[in-house]
Amino acid sequence: MAIIPLALRSAKLFRLLPALSALFVLVGIAWLLVLPLDDYSRRTYISENALLPGSVHTYFAGSEQNVFQAYREEVKALGRDASSDDIVARIGDIFKGQGLKVGVQKYKYTASGKDYEGKNVYAVLEAPRGDATESMVLVAGWRNMDDVLNESGVALVLALARYFKRWSLWSKDVIFLITSDSRAGPQAWVDAYHDMQPQNVSPLPVKSGAIQSVVVLDYPTSSSFDSIHILYDGINGQLPNLDLFNTAVSIAGKQMDIHTTLQEMYSHNDGYSSRLHTMLRGMVNQGLGHATGPHSSFIPYHIDAITLQVSGHGYHDEVSMGRLLESLFRSLNNLLEHFHQSFFFYLLLGARRFVSIGTYLPSAMLLASSFTLSAIRLWVQSGRTTTTITPACETPQRALLLPTVFTLLLHLLGAIPLYLFNTTTSTSLTTTFTNFTLLTLLLPIAISYLLHTLLHPTQHQLTLISCISLLLLGLFLAALATLNFSLSFLIAVFAVPYPLAHAAAGRGKCASAFWVLLLQVVAPTMALVGVAKYWGEEVGLILEEAAFGWVVWRMWTQVVVWCVWWPAWVCAGVMACSGWWGKVVEKKMEEVEVREEKEEKKERKEKEL
């Protein structure tokens, strides 16, 4: 910042600022687009040598399959809609019969007026002569994320529990967890494991040591499968250690010869477009910060977790999956330390290619700083007098009170939609959203009108409002980029027109109208509709999911959307409209500058003469 006086003393440089800002945007977006190229991404590798993936012989086969089939029959007999009491009783009996310690946990959450309740049942396989300090968890939801009965998944967990019990080599306890659903159940369990549970979630009767890693199994069919789809996104865009993902990919590929896919890119040809698609899909999931599977709930507790999901039809059956899990748990069992060697911040382009934070972060940072540059420009502009350039003898006084209070109030106003969408009951969510969208279309115009009629702000103050708003946006987005890169990047892309909209006020009424219309297209509410279209779901369901995430998963994406993005959007709208009822539009800066230069030249000539 200290360079401003130096760099901006030349009017040329000052005029270059918008171009520089635009350049930052272009470079930021182009930066992201080159990441899938071979030169900018890297092949994945196992960083933690203790893991030794795929180096053990696996024995899960033979009669274990008969046992598995019997367990699957048991699961099928209960069915998808069995009451959680029945599930808990039956699964608990099977675990007890295997000689494991069984615990049951009851939970109930209320989000957007709906109750989510169920019971988790879990068994602890105490490592022989182990000291109860560390544990690994194998999870299967009774119903998976799509609400389908996870018949083979649950059965395989039961069969593996019986199989693992016979080994003496476990250095960590193994916990087998069956949750009655895949969304609230895992969260209730992991919260209670750390004694952080809300009131309606009961504490755990049996506990083991610190959880080192979690593997979730989603195997809802009885037929054979072709490939394994690995889910790795955590809540709020946090990711598990890349080593865990790599170990699963490596074991599946090298030892079991199973193809692995991610981000629903089932036909990935490792070309540029596949990689880019995978990365963008990953960024959308990360940016939304929701749970993509039962594993997501564990990641905020610094527990590395992934979900293995079967996909396609092929020649692999439950034995392949069982052996994969056996090998994976043997690898995890080898760990002497908590996962720490590999990356926690990465973008995956394919199962075997990734970009690390050092490479991708600049793109979001460039986008964020483009707003800061615009803000700097406005700040300088606000200091200039309008008519002639008076060789200033004193630093200009800026009227900061109104702009600061106004911008802060706008940001505080974000609390209203935040509260509204997280507390409205699910039945009225869609209507609330429609009303809110309509209201929000008119809101900038209304605020702008009120601002102008009640407070009569000067052009100087208006410039400062724009400046502070953009400065805050740049600041928030830069900070957010380090926490959730994708969210920051996506918001920045939507916010690219804001600086232009701020400048529109001075370009006449038509320009104002154009920018107001354009802003409606990139409004946060429109983005929400876009997300709904992208997933082919109703907006109401998305909002319900968001409210559920707020209550159960402690998602904070909404805070960013309603308290950072939405106020910045409203402010841009207000500024764009101000052209309609602003007083005399003051002369453009450019004209002033041109005159300035001319006068300078004149002066020089006079001097020279």
Added chain:
Amino acid sequence: MRLRPWLNSLLLLFLTTTVCAYVYKDYDENLLLKTLPNNAVLASFRFVTNGTYTNHHSLFPRSLAQILSHSNTRELHLKFTMGRWDAESWGAQPFNGQTAGGTGVELWAWVEAVDGPTADKRWTTLTNALSGLFCASLNFIDGTRTIRPVMSFTPDGDHEDMDRLHLLHGSLPREPVCTENLTPFLKLLPCKGKVGISSLLDGHKLFDAQWQSMSIDVRPVCTAPDSCVLQLTQTVDMVLDVERSLQRRDYPVPRPRPREELNCDPNKPYGADGSPCFPRSNIADLPWSISEVFGRPLHSYCPLASEPAEHVCLDVPQERPIYITRDSIEVRHPDGRRCYTLPPAGDFDIILPQQSPALPITPFPEPPLYASRSFTGHGQEHGGVKAVIKNPHPTRPVEFVYLESLPWFMKPYLHTLKTTIYPAPPATGDADLESPVTALYYRPAIDRSRGTHLEASLLLPANSTLILTYDFEKAILRYTEYPPDANRGFDIAPAVITVLKHSPSPQHTLPYTISGAPIQQGHGRVAIRTTSLLLSLPTPDFSMPYNVIILTSTVMALAFGSVFNLLVRRFVGADEVAGKKKFGTVVEKIREKVRRLKGKRKTE
């Protein structure tokens, strides 16, 4: 020939002195086998040796005696423990928990010294010497891991002047107990694991147990004020998983059995076609024998042990059929135990055949308390500890002492120490009376020199659960203070819960006697230990110290630069400021000079 009567009288004198000095026999050993639920078997080996520091003819191991006398240690308790005692299915620990320690190594001793610093010096001598003797890292029990418990421990031996004795206690929860600790343990025995019950102690079997504990207790025992002996009790308790032991013999790798060998449930509707098989639970008793479970039969008996004696006892239901080797005599005791004398030569084996239907197995009686402890919260800055202690007895309240020895880098906040009782006792209006804490001893930690010592005496009403919680802060260590594998975390020693004045039920007094004198341990106290905990501290990335330094410096510089700027500068456009020329760049300055020169030339 004149010499013989003199020699005889000398021999007589020697014998009488020996008899007078040693009321007890010098050495005895016995083994108790008890079946426990879930196909577990408790094998409890006990070896008792009497001796003195100085008598070189006694069986008391000289190596240990020298260490004890050199460090002025009057009573010593050293425990090596691995695994977890499953109190819910097995009941109370044998011998009131006095023979087992917490996970890893636990050591406490009464050292004779005039003052504290001298005691500390002798304690260091003791730990270092024992470290060499038992191949364990006992030398790592330094000042930060040593505490002086005030309520939890009482001496077992007969001591004369208690004022000069200092109790010191230290533990190493991370110490893995293995064969290198068993070998020196066996070397202390007079029969060195060659014959007698110690011949069953094989590292492979011992360390495959679900729970195992080796303990060494040395204490002075006096029958009269002037006739004292030093008694060494070595105990090995282990709980074997019969199913896994048998399977390891048959299948070293637990491959899936052929389907025909599976115990399938025929009542299931889907099993008819022979493919799916619902395995029946293995709650039924498996047949086993000593040679199967221990990998070898018991070889003869130790000739140095008192004889004839019942060296092996079995605690199984009365009706259970048992086969034993010939030349052994069975003695049935009224409490249900069956004891056997060992044959003078050859091997001894006990076989428990398959039986149907299985007889119900009685575990040990219910323990006075169930205890568990865990961490709460998450993050690298703060955390909490939650201990859940349950009194299962319907009528009897339990008075106990809760002892925590925490490392200095885990800093508890004592004001957050809270106790809650469920179900809540009736309110009396007096907060002091209602609190279950009757006494509290707290010695705060000093960074890098001593750990926290917290001891609370509590009273828990009958049939209720006590939840004890406190918060702590995690310290940031210097980078040299991290152990290898720093990202694993730090092990926190188990909490020791000592139940005072516990009246033992009849089954608790086990038949361990030497020549009829019962071995008293702990004065009827019961010791219960929780599991150890894993504390993760903020850990630097050791593989990239360079990056860390660079990153921190950059962040510091950026933060400092920006804050400094914000504080001292006003942000204005360059042309708004008077004296604009001040900001001229070098190029402009040169231009200006050139211009001046030109001007000069023109004027010239």
